[in-house]
Amino acid sequence: MIAQGGRGAKGMVRQSEPQRPGISIDDNSATIAHIKRLVSDFVEVRNWQDFHNPKDLAAAIAVEAAELQELLLWKSPAEVVAYLSKSEGLDEVRAELADILILCCSLANRLAIDISAALVRKLAENEAKYPVEWASGRADKYTALGATARDRCT
Numbered sequence: 028m029i030a031q032g033g034r035g036a037k038g039m040v041r042q043s044e045p046q047r048p049g050i051s052i053d054d055n056s057a058t059i060a061h062i063k064r065l066v067s068d069f070v071e072v073r074n075w076q077d078f079h080n081p082k083d084l085a086a087a088i089a090v091e092a093a094e095l096q097e098l099l100l101w102k103s104p105a106e107v108v109a110y111l112s113k114s115e116g117l118d119e120v121r122a123e124l125a126d127i128l129i130l131c132c133s134l135a136n137r138l139a140i141d142i143s144a145a146l147v148r149k150l151a152e153n154e155a156k157y158p159v160e161w162a163s164g165r166a167d168k169y170t171a172l173g174a175t176a177r178d179r180c181t
Contacts, residue, residue, distance in 0.1 A: 059142050066132040084134040088127060097122035 054059075070079055098119055099107050110116035135142050158167035165172065 063132045066129055067136050079133050088130045091126040
């Protein structure tokens with residue numbers, strides 16, 4: 028089915044966005060590749076590729092992260108728990124988190140970054156920076172954990 032609006036980038040005929048009635052997807056059934064493809068299709072069918080450059084996607088991620096932060100701003104820990112215990116509060120957080128993840132996937136698509144590989148690599152780096160014996164139960168930056176933890180990072 029051809030979308031109204033005709034041709035997309037590079038004169039290619041754009042396909043309409045796939046219909047998704049009744050499709051159920053969750054963390055146990057989806058792959059990152061599938062999610063990235065959904066995001067890519069969403070962007071492509073709207074011909075947004077030119078707007079989704081790395082600089083603007085990075086800025087948009089920051090804006091959406093600020094919107095998530097704003098939902099919890101100036102609330103005490105008890106108020107946050109109460110807010111998130113209501114479906115409306117959790118829905119607002121879910122929506123902002125989804126916005127962030129969509130933009131992160133779009134940036135990864137644009138830069139051909141393998142999210143799984145990047146995540147595993149970063150976790151390995153963080154394991155070196157924050158060894159359990161130094162970091163367990165502490166919120167300190169790795170530079171404050173002691174010479175042994177710092178030495179592992181250099």
